Amino acid sequence: MNKIRLVAVVGGAECSEQEAVWAEEVGRLLAELGYGVVCGGRGGVMAAACRGAANAGGLTVGILPGDNPDEANEWVQVAIATGLGEARNAIVARAGVGVIAVGGEYGTLSEIALALKWGKRVAGLGSWPLPDVFAAESPAEAVRYVLSGVDL
Amino acid sequence: MNKIRLVAVVGGAECSEQEAVWAEEVGRLLAELGYGVVCGGRGGVMAAACRGAANAGGLTVGILPGDNPDEANEWVQVAIATGLGEARNAIVARAGVGVIAVGGEYGTLSEIALALKWGKRVAGLGSWPLPDVFAAESPAEAVRYVLSGVDL
Amino acid sequence: MNKIRLVAVVGGAECSEQEAVWAEEVGRLLAELGYGVVCGGRGGVMAAACRGAANAGGLTVGILPGDNPDEANEWVQVAIATGLGEARNAIVARAGVGVIAVGGEYGTLSEIALALKWGKRVAGLGSWPLPDVFAAESPAEAVRYVLSGVDL
Amino acid sequence: MNKIRLVAVVGGAECSEQEAVWAEEVGRLLAELGYGVVCGGRGGVMAAACRGAANAGGLTVGILPGDNPDEANEWVQVAIATGLGEARNAIVARAGVGVIAVGGEYGTLSEIALALKWGKRVAGLGSWPLPDVFAAESPAEAVRYVLSGVDL
Known part of the structure; x- marks a missing residue:
């Protein structure tokens, strides 16, 4: 039975074209590596990441x-409809073995x-410049960083 | 893109042999009809339902x-690790288009x-005898009842 | 510093006159005994219990x-606005040392x-006839039952 | 009936002496102004804020x-025991009319x-240097900033 490991992709429900390109590429790469994408399920970065993953069979x-x-x-x-409002953000952050943030606001x-509190790896693409967030220069680098922290 | 509809299968983390047989059959039938199983992810009824579904390709x-x-x-x-304790029960009940309860305690x-509060159909197999729970005589009957309330 | 122990009072957001009388009396008795009332914060039974408690200085x-x-x-x-929808019911049930249910639906x-899953005492006044719910004949009996299970 | 308005005070479960002094003073000032303190209920900044508030009758x-x-x-x-783990942070942030952050980590x-996502005012004392967090120079300034955004 295949347990599917998930990586969380987070970002705004509205996003720039550049962010959508990055998120879609992140989704595609994760799918090609056999990971699922978990996200907040809405538009913008979330939709782009899902599109990239689903089109690649993820x-x-x-x-x-x-x-x-x-x-x-x-x-x-x-689709898991939680009814929890933004408290569902905690579930998204928990559900991934790591987190890739593309842009994004509060x-x-x-x-x-x-995710950082829980010791997960977080990579950012044009996202919040926190000390423990790896500022990736490309989707591939973001994916590599997050997955290098996963026990196989 | 295929959106996978989910049916919640709920019941004890420990269960009788009869309950395991019922739950496994429920999982198998749901998978064969193209539905996914969502549950609390633990043992007993939850494990049996997942086994039935996964073995049938669901x-x-x-x-x-x-x-x-x-x-x-x-x-x-x-696997979605919520960290919410039993408050996650609300998410399980929400996540299904309907609920099939096999045995079970509080x-x-x-x-x-x-699920009943939210107007979802609930079928029971040896479960709580509430007025709005359909007391099914077989897994097939439970599945039929719950799915007959789903808009296609 | 006084830690205020809470008892959960649960019931419908709409209720009968009899239920409102019971709930108000439950609230009053709890306040007189030095307990706080925790509830879902809405109308019906919840409002009546709060009215009884607050008018008695609770x-x-x-x-x-x-x-x-x-x-x-x-x-x-x-008022704690959770934004969790009905998932907040789990918090209400957790927050009390015991639960008094007045009428109520799903x-x-x-x-x-x-509450029963967590081993708390539950008394009912015209509420669900479950084996582990103490069917009280008066608010005083409901309060006595629930508080007799509390370690002082 | 007095509805008690709450201000959230957030910060580490362990903290420096300076942070404890700040938090206690924040709690005292809020109590003197008639506001309650809502927090995560644990040690460090949370304990200091509660001590300050409770000692001032809040x-x-x-x-x-x-x-x-x-x-x-x-x-x-x-004390509201939620059982939600860190997902309870969302409730703390929601429960205040505004937030005062003293130090703190992730x-x-x-x-x-x-809190910022929900449009609440946030003041920081030695806390995260975000653009929308008001960097207060004293507990009084933090309290003034947060309360100046509250409709009376």
């Missing part, structure tokens, strides 16, 4: 703030902070 | 109370109650 | 489903079930 | 990560981030 999981699974973006395959920062 | 999702995805039973493919009852 | 805590503390009924002194049942 | 509320109210520091009067940062 699994996509969306942990939604609301109570309706239909709020998920169209590339989410497994919601994203809350996810980064919790 | 997707299995475990919403765990603790913070370690390795606490999931071996047939869970997507944790299971909390999931049934929330 | 402390009232409302654990709200939404994100706005102004949604609390007017007798809630400490939301109430989820709180009773979790 | 109300103190602790939203605990675990399931045992006895884990609260001794100056918490109302858990604190997650609370600051959520």
Whole structure:
């Protein structure tokens, strides 16, 4: 039975074109390496990461703030409607073996902070410049950094 | 892109042989019909339902109370470690289009109650005899009842 | 420093006159005995229990489903707006040393079930007839039952 | 009936002497102005803020990560044991009309981030240097800043 390891991809529900390109590439790379993407299930960075992963045959999981699974973006395959509001950010941060942050504002920062508190690796692409966030120069570098901390 | 609809299967982390047989059959039927199983990710009924689903090629999702995805039973493919304790029961009940309860004690009852509050169909196999829980006589009947309430 | 022990009072956001009378009396008795009332913070049974407690000089805590503390009924002194939706029921059930259920439907049942799972005493006044729920004949009996299980 | 408005005081479960002095003074000032303190209920900054508030006759509320109210520091009067782990940070951040952060590491940062996302005022004393966090030079300044954003 294959347990599918997940990497959290976090970022804004609206994002720039550059961020969407990065997120989609992150999703694609994770899928090609056999990892699933877990995210907040909405638009922007989340949708781009899911699109990249799903188009490459990967699994996509969306942990939604609301109570309706239909709020998920169209590339989410497994939609978990939590009804918890932004408290669901804690679940997204927990659910990944590591976190890749693409841009993002305060919601994203809350996810980064919790992941770091829990000792997870966090890579950022144009994201918050925290000391413990690895500032990646490309999606490939972000993926490499996060996965190098995973026990196989 | 295939969105995978989930049905929640709930019941005790320890269970009787009869309950395990029922749960495994429920999981198998759901998988054959193209539905995923979402559950609390632990042993007993949850493990049996996941085993049935996974062996039939279905997707299995475990919403765990603790913070370690390795606490999931071996047939869970997507383990979401919430760290929420039993408050995660609310997420399990929300995540399914309906709920099938196999036996179960008070944790299971909390999931049934929330699902009914949210207007979801709940079928029981040897479970709590509530007025709005359909007392199914077989796994097939439980699955039929729950899915007959789903908009396609 | 006085730590204030809380008893959870649970029941419908709409209720009958009889239920309101019972809940108000429960709140009053708890306050007179030095206990605070914790509840879901809304109307019906919750408002009546808070009214009874507050009018007798007791402390009232409302654990709200939404994100706005102004949604609390007017007798809630400490409003905790969780934003968790009905997942907040788990917090209400946890927060009391025991639970008194007055009437109530499925939301109430989820709180009773979790409290019983956690080994707390639950008394009911016209509430769910579960084997481990003490069917009290009066508010005083309900209060006595729940508090007799509390270590002083 | 007096509804008690709460201000969240956040910071490390261990802290420096300077941070403890600041937090205690923040608690005292809030109490004198008629506000309650809501916090994570543990030691360090949380304990110091509660001590300051309680000694000045104020109300103190602790939203605990675990399931045992006895884990609260001794100056918490109302202990809400959530069992939610660090997901309870979201409730702390929501429960205040504003947030005062004293020092703090990643858990604190997650609370600051959520509070800012929700449009609340956040003042910091030796805390995270974010653009939207007001860097206060004294407890009085922190309290003034946060309360100046509250509708009376």
